[in-house]
Amino acid sequence: MLAVNYRGPYRIRMSEKPMPEILHPEDAIVRVTRSCICGSDLHLYHGFVPDTRVGSTFGHEFVGIVEEIGTLVTEVKVGDHVLVPFNIACGRCNFCKQGLFGNCHESNPMATAVGGIFGYSHTAGGFDGGQAEYVRVPYANVGPTVIPADMDPDDAVLLTDVVPTGYQAAEMAGIKQGDTVVVFGAGPIGIMAARCAWFFGPSRVIIIDHIDYRLEFAKNYAKCEAYNFKSMKDPVEFMKKTTDWYGADVCIDCVGCEAVGNTLQTVTGRALIQAGSATALQWAINSVKKGGIVSIVGVYGPPFNYVPIGNVLNKGITIRANQASVKRLLPKLIDHVQSGRLKPSELITHRIPLEEAADAYRIFSSKLDNCIKTVLIPSTK
């Protein structure tokens, strides 16, 4: 089968790889019909995630048809068109049982700090991902969810990560009616977080980035205020000023480890003196009000980052962060999509054949052709 084959930073090749096999009675094999390139895939592509081995297949956002099931799979059947949450979750461990499906303890031997994730390095379990024609899906009684008949598969594929992660970013932020919410990063997750923030009743949602076309898109899609930090003398000062010198009630970091805007952070991040650049998190901590909440869904590497933790203490800030618990959120989010309140597929700007994944990565990574979100489509569809 055809699959993405990582060859090192900024190098992707399409290769023929062996078909995945059932390795556990609760496995399924899924024929991929759509897979996305996620902003966090770019951290792999850029070589920022430790233990990303040459030969790996990326891809944690995908939908597809169930082709084969293990002997103990009862919740899906061959032929079902399913969306597959990016978290690999057993449904039995104490974390899964408490709804923390992003923190499963039975899917990743290589690290205890993160559960298993499809196609996201050996640090996240060493699973091959969905940027391929076929993929092995463990715990098929837990993760895969049959796509409702009336749902556009383009909407469904964004329910595997983008929508739940954006929604959970807003949910974790504990937004109160009338709050001012600031979202750092106008990538797909940031745009979705800004849109989902409105479900919790704020009076202002502000998004910050440095890419004008994305800000324009965010303003229209998420109905929010959008500002380019390059036009500001100082983003934190701007945030204070625009909130009557008080600070935002809530700040959400949707950028993660490749933020720009602070030279020291960028230089030390690129040199891997820290786990990427933590500029967005630094701004979030310094822009939020005293006693405010900072919600983090931007991805950082495991070792360490420079953040103003002293200000977290002095301002009494609460930090909430997690990988999205996709399965927990799916019923609510499917309802939001089916009711028309959310139309995630509007984020998709590029539909590219799987065979051209190398170009697709370049388009997304370099933000060419006003790219917001890229979907790869295998020709076997």
Added chain:
Amino acid sequence: MKNNIDYKSIPGWGMDSDPENEPTYPMKNYTGDDHNRSNYERASQQPISVEILQSTERPKPPVVFGTSVPPKGLSGQIRRYAFQHSEDRYRHWIPLILADRINMVEGVIDDLKKGYIPNVFAERGWKAEMKYNPRGLAIKVLAMAAAGTLIWWSLKSKKSKGFFK
């Protein structure tokens, strides 16, 4: 960019608002099971058919795991060393990053051994760059050519002065 909208007219505005979602209100559905620690029902173990490097912070492998790209070669040796140390230690993560870079070179050597010359231009997606950003690509190529020429000229100049004798 200001956005002069009546925010209350946005579909779904406020409908998921939860006054109980204070920062101290747990995101998880707390059951008390945490105190049972690892005494929960596990599915049967996936057979261990390839070498799996395991965190020192857990006593046994999880029920399932990925089997892609087992460790091998010099990078594999370094990864095995890294996994002798906990996730808390730099000596876990720094060797893994080093192994990734060595693995990249191993990948090229493997390709050459198989008689395959990697098409780095295609792998780096330069076709897309050429289509959507030809000026940027031209600048990049010129900068690389200039840097290459400078290094070559510098080495040649030093060599003629006998620095490499």
